[in-house]
Amino acid sequence: xxxxxxxxxxxxxxxxxxxxxxxxxxxxxxxxxxxxxxxxxxxxxxxxxxxxxxxxxxxxxxxxxxxxxxxxxxxxxxxxxxxxxxxxxxxxxxxxxxxxxxxxxxxxxxxxxxxxxxxxxxxxxxxxxxxxxxxxxxxxxxxxxxxxxxxxxxxxxxxxxxxxxxxxxxxxxxxxxxxxxxxxxxxxxxxxxxxxxxxxxxxxxxxxxxxxxxxxxxxxxxxxxxxxxxxxxxxxxxxxxxxxxxxxxxxxxxxxxxxxxxxxxxxxxxxxxxxxxxxxxxxxxxxxxxxxxxxxxxxxxxxxxxxxxxxxxxxxxxxxxxxxxxxxxxxxxxxxxxxxxxxxxxxxxxxxxxxxxxxxxxxxxxxxxxxxxxxxxxxxxxxxxxxxxxxxxxxxxxxxxxxxxxxxxxxxxxx
Numbered sequence: 001x002x003x004x005x006x007x008x009x010x011x012x013x014x015x016x017x018x019x020x021x022x023x024x025x026x027x028x029x030x031x032x033x034x035x036x037x038x039x040x041x042x043x044x045x046x047x048x049x050x051x052x053x054x055x056x057x058x059x060x061x062x063x064x065x066x067x068x069x070x071x072x073x074x075x076x077x078x079x080x081x082x083x084x085x086x087x088x089x090x091x092x093x094x095x096x097x098x099x100x101x102x103x104x105x106x107x108x109x110x111x112x113x114x115x116x117x118x119x120x121x122x123x124x125x126x127x128x129x130x131x132x133x134x135x136x137x138x139x140x141x142x143x144x145x146x147x148x149x150x151x152x153x154x155x156x157x158x159x160x161x162x163x164x165x166x167x168x169x170x171x172x173x174x175x176x177x178x179x180x181x182x183x184x185x186x187x188x189x190x191x192x193x194x195x196x197x198x199x200x201x202x203x204x205x206x207x208x209x210x211x212x213x214x215x216x217x218x219x220x221x222x223x224x225x226x227x228x229x230x231x232x233x234x235x236x237x238x239x240x241x242x243x244x245x246x247x248x249x250x251x252x253x254x255x256x257x258x259x260x261x262x263x264x265x266x267x268x269x270x271x272x273x274x275x276x277x278x279x280x281x282x283x284x285x286x287x288x289x290x291x292x293x294x295x296x297x298x299x300x301x302x303x304x305x306x307x308x309x310x311x312x313x314x315x316x317x318x319x320x321x322x323x324x325x326x327x328x329x330x331x332x333x334x335x336x337x338x339x340x341x342x343x344x345x346x347x348x349x350x351x352x353x354x355x356x357x358x359x360x361x362x363x364x365x366x367x368x369x370x371x372x373x374x375x376x377x378x379x380x381x382x383x384x385x386x387x388x389x390x391x392x393x394x395x396x397x398x399x400x401x402x403x404x405x406x407x408x409x410x411x412x413x414x415x
Contacts, residue, residue: 024334027298031338032345034291035387039346041283042379045276047372052273053230055367056266058129059197061098061224063237064265068256077101077219079255087247088225093236095228098122101209101220106173107184107202109162116158116200118172120209120220127153130190130203137166137188140204148207152184155198156191165189174212182212193363233261269367288387291338292394299331299395331395339384350375 067078080099088097101120106113123142130153131139140151152172154164164170164186174180184204192198210217227236237259247253263270350373353359357370 024298024302027295027334028338028341030294030298031291031335031391032342034287035339035342035383036346036349038284038287038383038387039343039380040350040373041280042383043346043350043373043375044371045273045280046374046376046379048276048366048368049273050374051368051372052266052269054129055192055194056269057226057230057262058133058192059194059201060262060265062227062230062233062262063225063240064260065223065225065240065257066221066260068258077215077221078223078257079216080218080220080223081253084223084253087243087253088223088240091236091239091243093227093229093232093239094225096126096226098125098224099206099218099220100222100224101206101213101215102222103174103209103213105202105212106175107158107162107170108173109164109170112162114158114161116202118152118202118204118209118212120204120206122206126226127203130192133190133192135189135191137186140187142205142207148211149205150182150184150208151187151204153188153190153203154186155201156189157195157198158202159186159189180212182208193367193369195364233263237261284383288390291387292390295331295335295391296394298334299327302330303327328392328395332392335388335391335395339387343380343384347375 065078067076069076078099085097088094099122102117103120104115105118106115123144127139135156136159140149140153142149142151159165162170166186166188168186169183170186172182172184174182190198206220207217210219225240227233229236241259244253244257248256353371354373354375359371361368361371363369
């Protein structure tokens, strides 16, 4: 094996500083470019999927319980009893349960006005997503030991229309049986680039919304449930439905619910991501074929250039198996060189984009203002392993051809 490896190394790249054959260079560059495109395509699509998923679930919880409404029941609020809280938290996969209350309000300044929904959230609500999207100010903090807070969190679109900044006061009007007004303080301004949500939601204290809508301290318009595994949302939702049905039958829960998941509410976004997955498979297939054909072509050119060498090796007693092994090792050396170079360049490019966000996007079209990149070790290893396997399989044919060349036939190529 050492002899074959030495010969393969000398045939591909001279350790003494000699230049590689053009066919070798082309094959290495082809493999490198193919693996760069494949890794970046997968990384970008995975990045898109994570960013879009985080934005959709940032506004809507994984699972939402709403009061059931039908021809017999017209309840618009949920009574969040300690028993219901314990029942939901006891379900496998449930990470957090929050009571929220929403009401339509009208925000008005001297110059403009805007209608939207004020979503009241509890003091321990996870503002992590909105915190990461802040452009000004801070997320509001609600002290459960004090009276309800008058601080709200607005989107950049709403703040721009009303000419508001963090720290400004705006009058909020609630139109019900009577018009009620309440001055509110803008704690912070966020911008997620999701116009479908940014234009219609503001965040405030749950107790403030309960007071404005005259509902009890344990009542709200929805229960938001987050799970610890996004991929198991449908399974967890079904568990919750079964548990609630059983509790209603036992009369430990005396209210019906309708349930929805973020997969249903964000179906359009996830369908778009599924189309991107299809495009990635097309790219992976095409790049693999390009690299394979280039390697086969390069190996055939090298074999034709080395016909006399093969004839001489056969004449001095080298077996067909040893000749095949030389060219397989040569091909593996070329493939691994291109693979290592491609991986290094792809990782550098992805890290630069991940941390520096060099390549921007139009947020009105893509919902994100930069190209997201997810660097997944599992995906990188899988692509490399599959790529190596394909390269090895497609190089069997050229090596077989090299092993079948006879010394007498090689004389025809003598110059």
